[in-house]
């Protein structure tokens with residue numbers, strides 16, 4: 001069967017849905033009407049393209065953007081989707097060809113200019129075919145009070161009368177509540193489900209902090225900022241979910257684990273308790289939270305780095321659905337980068353490339369010196385939103401500093417070990433060499449005789465780990481899949497030769513606290 005997720009992967013080549021897409025797609029694919037408000041660039045097209053492919057028949061897309069139709073159809077054709085359009089730029093022959101394809105059931109998607117629907121002949125044509133859905137793009141054009149009224153759009157109110165059984169989805173990025181209501185009214189979509197997918201969650205405070213002692217940091221965070229609150233702690237493995245839950249309970253915080261290793265009854269029981277009780281913390285692997293609607297989740301904490309910004313956004317988005325202040329807190333460190341970089345080396349070429357892109361975006365969010373919310377919004381297609389004032393980088397802006405010399409020292413240590421000794425080592429050994437520590441392992445390998453031994457005493461151990469983390473994040477260092485040893489990348493050479501400056505983020509010593517917003 002063609003499930004929505006399968007079509008997303010196979011036809012469009014994406015691995016995850018953007019915020020809001022999946023719910024909308026499943027609703028429309030199931031035959032429901034929808035009114036979708038989503039920012040430009042948010043991914044509205046897939047919201048009707050995928051249901052059109054999942055449902056039998058042709059998806060009919062009404063769009064005023066005649067000039068774009070050819071491009072849209074070309075792009076779909078390149079993906080193997082059978083698409084065509086009908087508008088006034090075509091001559092009779094071209095139109096007849098598309099009409100014949102439509103009637104023969106040879107199209108998945110048919111784009112129509114709105115004025116075509118005013119023609120009796122078009123309605124007759126459509127009646128003879130099998131229609132999967134109607135998508136009304138730029139739906140605000142039906143609003144007489146809006147900025148872009150098109151009289152032809154008024155005729156779209158007839159669709160419901162002609163095709164009462166066919167689902168209709170109207171989409172727009174223009175979002176005033178008044179226009180929204182008017183669209184619903186004029187298109188006969190009052191019964192439709194409304195989806196409003198602005199991506200900003202202003203009540204969520206975002207914070208990403210350097211990981212040193214994760215359990216202790218988590219406990220401090222909960223005690224200082226969320227005593228007695230409900231929340232979710234995400235970690236990657238089942239065993240750490242178990243351990244962290246036990247650790248919280250030992251420290252007087254009611255907590256339950258949730259992961260795929262628990263039997264279904266226990267999972268259902270833990271989930272039910274989380275929904276019902278106040279002040280319970282669930283320590284979960286990513287399996288937790290899909291379809292859970294608990295409005296008063298006050299915090300979401302990540303003890304491990306999510307694989308993608310989409311995943312991070314989805315998981316943190318479970319906090320503060322009631323609109324009251326909530327916190328998205330994450331502790332992230334060198335080992336996260338090492339582990340994810342290694343995981344991103346698995347699978348086939350295409351999979352690896354995608355994983356790497358996802359990871360780079362996630363790491364960029366972690367290492368940014370600018371507003372985290374602005375970066376998230378930009379990622380989801382809402383650029384230029386400006387600093388938010390409610391994230392850690394806004395509240396205590398991290399300095400960035402010129403880390404070129406330390407980077408060169410670290411890279412040349414890796415280079416020397418490889419060139420002079422044919423050796424590769426993990427971060428710990430590299431840092432010990434830079435700091436000039438005569439540990440047993442340093443002496444055993446004679447690393448105290450390297451010229452780089454002890455050249456890095458200007459930084460401390462934690463700072464050197466921060467340098468390594470950021471070099472890995474920036475792709476200036478890489479890890480070996482098997483042992484996690486550090487190796488150079490192509491880009492390392494530019495740094496070593498002094499052709500490239502390395503900007504690094506100085507991790508704030510004291511973690512930022514959220515703004516003094518009143519707690520409920």
Ligand code: ADP
Pocket residue numbers: 014015016017018021038039040041042043044045046
């Ligand atoms: P809108 O119509 O809302 O302005 P589009 O449908 O044109 O947005 O999508 C904007 C961009 O986002 C396109 O380049 C599209 O390919 C991309 N996109 C949409 N959905 C996804 C997804 N799930 N994963 C990755 N990219 C996506």
Ligand code: ZN
Pocket residue numbers: 370371372373374387388389390391392393394
């Ligand atoms: Zn901010």
